[in-house]
Amino acid sequence: MNYTLNQLQIFLKIVQTESVTKASEELHLTQPAVSIQLKNFQDQFDIPLTEVVGRKIYITDFGKEIAEAAENIINQVHAINYKTLTYKGQLTGRLKISVVSTGKYVMPYFLSGFMHQHAGITLVMDVTNKNKVVESLENNEVDFALVSILPNTLNVEKLDLLxxxxxxxxxxxxxxxxxxxxxxxxxxxxxxxxxxxxxxxxxxxxxxxxxxxxxxxxxxxxxxxxxxxxxxxxxxxxxxxxxxxxxxxxxxxxxxxxxxxxxxxxTWSLIWLKGKRHSPVSKSFLDYLENEKKQIVQDKFHWYEQY
Missing domain, CATH: 3.40.190.10 (Periplasmic binding protein-like II)
Incomplete structure (x- = not known):
């Protein structure tokens, strides 16, 4: 067998989305490119990984086991990359943020410069409604949440952005x-x-x-x-x-x-649970925002002042 890391990533995304079309969109690839890589990957196994019934793709039991193994391999590759970057003195780890749906027009601009500075950081950003954002924060599932109305059920600290x-x-x-x-x-x-x-x-x-x-x-x-x-x-x-x-x-x-x-x-505010012990990644992100938020607002949201 001679499958590639790229094929494992594509197959895992197809399994997660249950769709070649959705997988291609999330991976920013064309649908034909994803279909070709899926075929090349499947051709290396004697047992089918997927079945197509009508126009829908189904993952076989064997395919689900391969997907689980693929996820483990990809995680190990990420771990190797993190260790390499850490050894070189670069910041590594995950930054997890939950954002209310309209906040998707705001948060990326406050993340872009930070993510470019730290190639070893993986961003996990969930965009949903306010109730689910507050729930994920309450359950300590995320480092930060972006809201425009502060939750009155939680004791939080905040950094106002815009x-x-x-x-x-x-x-x-x-x-x-x-x-x-x-x-x-x-x-x-x-x-x-x-x-x-x-x-x-x-x-x-x-x-x-x-x-x-x-x-x-x-x-x-x-x-x-x-x-x-x-x-x-x-x-x-x-x-x-x-x-x-x-x-x-x-x-x-x-x-x-x-x-x-x-x-x-x-006010759009980045909030976190009061007393939360920040990881090096989340602490670094807060420091970045404290120093850069005024310039980001000036550069990216100057049009806002017309209204």
Whole structure:
């Protein structure tokens, strides 16, 4: 047998995603390239690793055992790489961060420079809703979490990174008279909400309740991207974080609708459990942010000040 590390990685990703297409997307490879490597890998075994029924790929029992062995081999290779880098005096290890869904527009910019400085660090970043982010932090499954609303059930420490501004947004702007108040305006707008457990939804509902607004609820969607696509299609309006609609505003595909009391301003904060003993990697990342966050905001989020 003469299989390569690349083939092991591709096969393991296919097993994890149960799809050649999804594996190719996650590995940033073309689908034909992944299919060829899968075929070359399978041809080295007398027993099938996969079966295709209809258009779906299934992993055989033997294939699952090979995948488990492949994962062990890959982990050992990572361990060798870490030991080599450590011997050379370079920082190694894992940095685990849980990020609320809209935070995916924020966190990568605060990670990029640090990751380029430390090639031996593996980043594990989970993007999900606020409830699951808080749960992973509470269970000490991650080093840090990025949130725009601090959890009131946990004792945490924080590092503020960037303002979070939320505006009323739609594909078109309704023409209201000057005498129209906030309550009257919202009676005419079909609103699109994020799912329960979302920090954006929590902020939106707090605004509605605080201003005693009666709203025409249109629909509930489970991601910021889904809400944005619904707005682009003209299905309604929503109170959305500015951070996720930069291109749409620039291209005049979406517009901010001026409303008294908006924007709502919160803060994107990196948080961790109070008293947590940081690993060398997470401690180094905190030090990096303390020194570089102001410059990162200036370089990457200068457009934010226009709104």
């Amino acid at each position: 303002q979070n501004k939320l505006y009323l947004v739609g594909s078109t702007g309704p023409d209201f008279g000057e005498s129209s108040g906030t309550q009257e305006i919202f009676k005419e707008l079909p609103l699109i909400f994020r799912e329960k457990g979302s920090g954006t939804r929590q902020t939106m509902e707090s605004f509605i309740e605080r201003n005693h607004i009666s709203v025409l609820k249109k629909m509930e969607l489970t991601s910021n991207e889904a809400v944005k696509q619904a707005l682009l299609a003209g299905l309604g309006y929503s109170i959305m974080p500015l951070i996720g609609i930069k291109n749409e505003l620039h291209n005049n595909e979406l517009r901010i609708i001026p409303i008294n009391g908006l924007p709502i301003i919160t």
